[in-house]
Amino acid sequence: MNLPRVRLYNTFSRTKQDLEPVSDGMVRIYSCGPTVYRYVHVGNLRTFMLPDLLRRSLEYLGYQTEQVMNITDVGHLTDDSFDRGEDKMLVSARLEKKSPEEIAAYYADAFMEDIRKMNIRASDAYPRATEYVPRMIELIETLLEKRHAYEVDGTVYYDIASFPAYGSLSRNATEKLMAGTRGEPDPRKRHPGDFTLWKAAGSNRVQVWPSPWGPGFPGWHIECSAMSMAILGDRFDIHTGGADNVFPHHEAEIAQSEAVTGHRVVSLWMHGGLLMLSGARMAKSAGNFFRVTELEEQGFDPLAFRYLALQARYRSPLNFSTRGLGGADNALRQLRENVAEWSSQRGDEDVAAADDWDSRFRAAIADDLDLPSAMALVAELGRSPVAASTKAGLLESWDRVLGLDLGRSPAKRTLxxxxxxxxxxxxxxxxxxxxxxxxxxxxxxxxxxxxxxxxxxxx
Ligand SMILES: [Zn+2]
Structure with a gap:
């Protein structure tokens, strides 16, 4: 198969690399998904747009794709909060007087609804962490056998000193890893940077599983090693996540998966830039939190956020403001009006011109998903003397990547x-x-x- 060359930025090597799929023509992707004890905000949605744009671009260029996105339904966010025993799923369950299963089901449904509004295509599989606990236990047993882990009082820790490459992804030195752990060091750990693979159940736990080390529950990082390799095998092409997943989550995943298999598992690590609000990162904990439904209630088209996100490189931080979103909303409506106008004009398609424009579009997306250049091309095409029917045909085609519903008949302005x-x-x-x-x-x-x-x- 003669497929075009695609260059993608690999966080691991800090360079753009050629995509060379393990299976010819088929690109297999694992994406860190939502933790379902709360709604996702538009910053999370920007992160989930990365694998969507990746798949749409690759398929436009002729590749096939398969994507797996996990759903974290045992609720620990970070190793720190995890060690303090704050299980967010259980906190939400207590506050909302529901079982953890009910909480997870409710927020997983809300997540699906939110990504649908954003034209983020559904993943091929949504494995849930709670369904893969036996697989996680197997991996932890292997890590113990290979002396990459140790058990203290029913809790199992990963021994980071046993994996010399630990820190390679995030480029953290071991001293920095120590500084990265907050609060009092756990005296049971050999190194303050050691992270938890399995946690002994406390007294008030609802989500508890039996294990060779007694009743307990898995750490967050082992979930993704277990689910990615169970479904995609121990060699797959691309792993995506947010920039905030690089450390510790993905660093830990590499240490786990590669210590178990003895070889590299993921070819390319891709990370989406964070969404900033007034210079601060949009985060559940910071309280500067917008759901896409809230933007919709304020009169914005949810795809205006998608339009806004397409203006920035996926790796760059993106500033979010209502003003910026308003501008994107206007531009998107105008573009749809133009497409409707061009579509209504009959004329001969200029095939040579269309091929030329389309090859420029393909070159942009094949260059590490350069959507800002692709969007600049959309604007340039609009101003060009190309026949209206050719413009309409090209934009309809490009919208398979952009996902902006450009063919939607321009509705009356809701704002x-x-x-x-x-x-x-x-x-x-x-x-x-x-x-x-x-x-x-x-x-x-x-x-x-x-x-x-x-x-x-x-x-
Ligand atoms: Zn993950």
Whole structure:
């Protein structure tokens, strides 16, 4: 098969590398998925857009893809909070007076709904961590046999000193790894950077499994080693996640998977840049949290966020503001109007010109998913003297990658004129804690028929 060359940035090597799939023409991808004890925010959705854009681009270029995305339904976020015994799933279960299973099912459904709104294509499989606990136990047993792990009082730790390459992905030196652990060092660990593979159950645990080390539950990192290799085998092409997954999550995954197999498992590590709000990272814990449904309630097309995200390289941090989103919303509506106009004009397709434009588009996406260049090409095409029917045909085709529903008939503007500006001013007033001004602007928006709902301000 003669497939075009694709270059992708590998976090491991810090360079762009040629994609060379293990199986000819078939690219197999594992993506870290959501933890389902809370809603995902648009920053998470940006992270989940990376494998979506990757698959759409590769398929446009003629490759086949298979994607697996895990759902973390045992609730530990980081090794630190995990060691403090904060199981977020159980905290949510207690607060909402539901079982962990009910919580996970509810938020997994909400996640599916949110990615659908963003035109993020569904993964081929969504394995759940709770279904792979026996597989995790097998991996931990192998790590113990190979002396990469040790057990203390029913808890099993990974011995990072046993894996000299530990730190290669994140380029962390061992001293930095020590500094990266917060709070009092656990006296049971041989090295403060050792991470938990299996945790002995405390007294009040609901999600507990039997194991050779007594009742307990798995660490977060071992989940992804178990699920990725169980489904994709011990050699696959691409692993994706957010930039915040590089350390410790993916560093730990490499240490686990490669210590078990004795060889490299993942060919390319790809990480999506974070979404920033007023310079701070959008995060569940920071409280500067937007759900895509909230943007929709404020009158934005959810795909305006997708349009906004396409303006930045996937690896770069992206600043999020209501003003920026308003601009993207306007641009997207205008583009749909143009496509509708061009489609309605009959004329001969200029095949040579179309091929030329399309090869430029292909070159952009084959260069480490350069969507900003692809979007610049969309704008350039719009201004060009190419026949309208050719423009319409190209954009319909490119939309298989962009996912912006460009063929959707331009609906009436859901955000009334002037509302985006008022919302931007109100955002500034709130950031400056000028609540009187913010309330005035809220009333002005209401008079335009726009209701705004407030997010708690970051402290
Ligand atoms: Zn993961």
């Amino acid at each position: 009334p004129p002037g509302a985006a500006e008022l919302m931007a001013q109100r955002e500034q007033a709130r950031a400056a804690r000028d609540f009187a001004r913010s309330d005035q602007l809220r009333d002005a928006l209401r008079s335009l028929g726009v209701e705004v709902s407030d997010q708690p301000l970051k402290k």
